[in-house]
Amino acid sequence: MEIIKVKDYEAMSEEACAFLVERINRFENPVLGLATGSTPEGLYKRIIEKYNQNEVSFKQVKSFNLDEYVGLEKEDPNSYYYFMKDKLFDHVDITLDNVRVPNGVAADLKEECETHEAAMKAAGGIDIQLLGIGANGHIGFNEPGTPFTSTTHVVDLDESTIEANSRFFNSIEEVPTQAISMGIDTIMRSKEILLLVSGENKAEALAKLINGEVTEDVPASVLQNHANVTVIADEAALSVINGK
Ligand SMILES: O=P(O)(O)OC[C@H]1O[C@](O)(CO)[C@@H](O)[C@@H]1O
Numbered sequence: 001m002e003i004i005k006v007k008d009y010e011a012m013s014e015e016a017c018a019f020l021v022e023r024i025n026r027f028e029n030p031v032l033g034l035a036t037g038s039t040p041e042g043l044y045k046r047i048i049e050k051y052n053q054n055e056v057s058f059k060q061v062k063s064f065n066l067d068e069y070v071g072l073e074k075e076d077p078n079s080y081y082y083f084m085k086d087k088l089f090d091h092v093d094i095t096l097d098n099v100r101v102p103n104g105v106a107a108d109l110k111e112e113c114e115t116h117e118a119a120m121k122a123a124g125g126i127d128i129q130l131l132g133i134g135a136n137g138h139i140g141f142n143e144p145g146t147p148f149t150s151t152t153h154v155v156d157l158d159e160s161t162i163e164a165n166s167r168f169f170n171s172i173e174e175v176p177t178q179a180i181s182m183g184i185d186t187i188m189r190s191k192e193i194l195l196l197v198s199g200e201n202k203a204e205a206l207a208k209l210i211n212g213e214v215t216e217d218v219p220a221s222v223l224q225n226h227a228n229v230t231v232i233a234d235e236a237a238l239s240v241i242n243g244k
Pocket residue numbers: 035036037038039040066067131132133134139140141161165
């Protein structure tokens with residue numbers, strides 16, 4: 001696992017942008033695994049800048065998102081599909097037919113999970129999976145206790161996750177209690193993983209991910225078993241490991 005220490009959120013986003021742009025340009029048909037949340041927003045802003053400067057194109061890119069809330073339509077401003085359009089897809093030359101965010105309103109959610117897996121497989125697998133981490137160590141929406149063998153599945157969200165994500169909703173009651181998420185095994189099958197971590201509230205989780213026991217109680221700890229992981233973390237996120 002390579003750990004790149006940067007000063008702050010802005011520097012993390014800058015470094016992540018250079019990392020991702022280099023790979024998009026190097027691969028003939030890049031298949032990206034994309035994430036939502038506050039963490040990658042700065043990265044997406046910078047990628048759009050690079051696109052506007054003709055330094056990167058998404059014409060050959062296929063993408064698969066990690067997760068989606070159950071019950072939110074694509075048009076719902078809190079859906080992850082909407083997030084991706086708003087923060088990235090609408091601003092670059094990606095073909096919407098080449099992007100896939102799990103459908104949180106599918107009539108048969110289990111079938112939707114299988115379709116997401118099959119589509120990734122048909123695309124040749126994920127080349128670069130972008131990840132954030134939850135304060136409880138979740139990756140995607142894989143909460144503590146999720147089996148390492150899990151593939152894309154429907155999850156019940158932890159109280160702590162519902163609370164953390166309520167900042168995006170009018171009230172906590174509006175936060176969906178379930179989501180579709182790529183599983184741990186799905187994530188581990190990616191050829192390369194880029195994990196971004198910023199802020200002191202993630203420092204405990206990051207310390208466990210880097211130095212802790214590999215256990216299903218800390219989903220992110222599984223990344224110790226992956227051969228090609230880069231972590232870009234800021235000083236605050238590394239504060240538990242490095243001391244303040
Ligand atoms: O970047 P944030 O908003 O702190 O979220 C952290 C993680 O939580 C999720 O958004 C799911 O809640 C992940 O997809 C993300 O990586």
